Amino acid sequence: MPRPVTIFTGQWADLPIEEMAAMTADFGYDGIELACWSDHFEVDKALAEDDYCEKKHALHAKHNLQCHAISAHLVGQAVLDNIDERHKAILPDYVWGDGKPEGVNDRAIEELKNTARAAQKFGVDVVNGFTGSSIWHLLYSFPPVSPQMIDAGFDLLAERFNPILDVFGECGVRFALEVHPTEIAFDIYTAQRALEALDNRPEFGFNFDPSHLIWQGIDPVQFIRMFPDRIYHVHIKDAIVTLDGRSGINASHLNFGDSRRGWDFRSPGRGGVNFEEIIRALNEIDYQGPLSIEWEDSGMERTFGAREACEFTKKLDFSPSNRAFDAAFDEEND
Numbered sequence: 628m629p630r631p632v633t634i635f636t637g638q639w640a641d642l643p644i645e646e647m648a649a650m651t652a653d654f655g656y657d658g659i660e661l662a663c664w665s666d667h668f669e670v671d672k673a674l675a676e677d678d679y680c681e682k683k684h685a686l687h688a689k690h691n692l693q694c695h696a697i698s699a700h701l702v703g704q705a706v707l708d709n710i711d712e713r714h715k716a717i718l719p720d721y722v723w724g725d726g727k728p729e730g731v732n733d734r735a736i737e738e739l740k741n742t743a744r745a746a747q748k749f750g751v752d753v754v755n756g757f758t759g760s761s762i763w764h765l766l767y768s769f770p771p772v773s774p775q776m777i778d779a780g781f782d783l784l785a786e787r788f789n790p791i792l793d794v795f796g797e798c799g800v801r802f803a804l805e806v807h808p809t810e811i812a813f814d815i816y817t818a819q820r821a822l823e824a825l826d827n828r829p830e831f832g833f834n835f836d837p838s839h840l841i842w843q844g845i846d847p848v849q850f851i852r853m854f855p856d857r858i859y860h861v862h863i864k865d866a867i868v869t870l871d872g873r874s875g876i877n878a879s880h881l882n883f884g885d886s887r888r889g890w891d892f893r894s895p896g897r898g899g900v901n902f903e904e905i906i907r908a909l910n911e912i913d914y915q916g917p918l919s920i921e922w923e924d925s926g927m928e929r930t931f932g933a934r935e936a937c938e939f940t941k942k943l944d945f946s947p948s949n950r951a952f953d954a955a956f957d958e959e960n961d
Contacts, residue, residue: 631693632940633658633919634933635862637700640665648690654934655941658693660755660919663742664719668697670738671721673745680749695917696753696860698834699742700805705735706787707780707811708759736787739802740794747798753860753916754795755803755834758784758821760811781824784811792830803834803859806850814845815853822857832857836921837900838864842876842890847900848908855912863940864921865898866890884925892923894932896939903943910947918944 634656639647644667651659661668661683673679687694701717708714710728722734739756746754762780765772795802804812804821812818818833825831835858837847851858867890870876874889881888896902920936922929 629941629944629946630915631657631695631917632863632937632944633660633693633695633917634937635660635662635698635919635921636667637662637664637698638921638923638929640667645686648686648692650930650933652690652692654930655937656692656920658695658917659687660917661694661697663697663699664701664717668745668749670699670742670745671719673748674741680745683749693917694749694751696751696755696803696919697742697746697749699739699754699756701757702735702738702742703756704759704809705731706739706759706791707761707783708732708809709761709764732787736791739791743791743795743798743800743802746800752800753803754800755805755860757807757809758788758804758811760809762811763809763813780811781820784821785824788825788831789828792825792828795830796828801830801832801859803832805834805836805839805862807836807839808843814840814843815850818850818854822854832859834860834862836862836864837902837905838862838866838892838898838921838923841899842866842868848904851905851908851912858909858912858914860916861909861914861918862921863895863902863918863936864923865893865895865900865902867893867898883923891925894922894924894927895920895936896943897924897927906944910945 634651636647636659640662648659663670702722705714705718710731715723715726722738724730724734742754760780761783762777765776792802806812806818812821833854835851840847840850870889874887876889878888883891918940920940922933922936924932
């Protein structure tokens with residue numbers, strides 16, 4: 628049975644959710660992955676208002692849309708990050724508060740706990756998101772970075788996320804980290820270390836997104852095979868490496884969409900991700916969740932791209948075979 632194809636609303640937060648839901652249905656999607664910002668999904672209102680979740684369900688039913696996950700990337704980023712002025716733009720006012728770093732971290736922790744409670748009330752069992760990282764700035768080891776400094780970053784993950792995950796466990800909800808630059812886990816080895824830091828507790832897994840892996844030189848299929856029981860959600864997102872002898876893989880402080888960059892995001896099917904092999908690997912691990920399109924392409928009009936991406940993904944997906952292609956020969960010999 629084909630997996631549902633959904634769209635993540637994070638890049639569409641400039642649109643009211645009523646308009647976004649109508650567009651999602653018109654584009655041909657089966658469902659919607661709600662961002663926990665703008666009016667798409669408001670954690671505080673979901674907990675405070677008796678009919679908030681009911682109204683969301685009614686909106687989805689109106690447009691025949693499923694919802695399998697909500698996403699808390701922005702608040703999650705502030706859990707482990709060293710807070711500075713950049714975070715004010717991505718956080719609710721009640722989380723930012725006076726902007727003092729320790730308070731922002733503490734309020735982000737509480738907001739992520741509340742996100743688990745809101746997800747339970749809403750009826751979804753996956754919250755996608757970020758963790759942030761206190762050690763991302765130590766990626767390049769100069770001045771020399773000691774092992775103890777890296778250890779401290781993963782110790783902080785355990786200190787701050789175990790209480791969060793306790794609430795997730797109480798609510799029957801799983802946290803799916805999108806492995807991504809600037810997070811505590813950004814590749815296979817750091818993802819493994821993050822799991823180990825959290826004693827491999829089942830509330831913590833991954834929102835698999837190949838676009839953040841391929842430009843680093845990581846095979847997304849190897850990620851799936853490394854963590855077959857931890858793929859809690861999947862993003863269909865593409866990227867392309869465009870190194871030309873002048874550009875660098877670190878992107879030269881050039882923003883997304885600048886043709887001088889060494890890599891950039893592309894609409895699904897128009898970049899360098901081998902989605903064929905990803906679908907086969909997802910079939911191997913019996914992943915039955917949604918294929919959720921996180922649409923980003925600075926060079927393409929987004930409504931055209933989102934519609935095309937839905938068509939691409941629905942055509943791409945297929946079920947595994949329940950018999951060997953040459954089984955007939957064995958049957959003839961019986």
